Amino acid sequence: MTEKELISLGFKKVDVPDDESGNGYDYYYYTLDVMEGLNLVSCSNDELVNHEWYVVNYDWPNAVITDAGTISNLKDFAEKWCQSNS
Secondary structure, three states, X not given: OOHHHHHHOOOEXXXXXXXXXXXXXXXXXXXXXXXXXXXXXXXXXXOOEOOEOOEEOOXXXXXXXXXXXXXXXXXXXXXXXXXHOO
């Protein structure tokens, strides 16, 4: 997945300066609140695998999302779920 795809899906960039992390360099990652209780977090720019971004949810430790279509489907499902339960 590309950084451009993350942004187009509505992910927000989180900058982490070195003085905050203390790891010797600045880095950033992306987050998306899909719905209440469902938050996605990307890898950081220094953790890319083959120059590709991936996304996780800390409540689903074995689920690593590497495809923008999967996230789009998840967002669509969450929207329909929220509409039917309101």
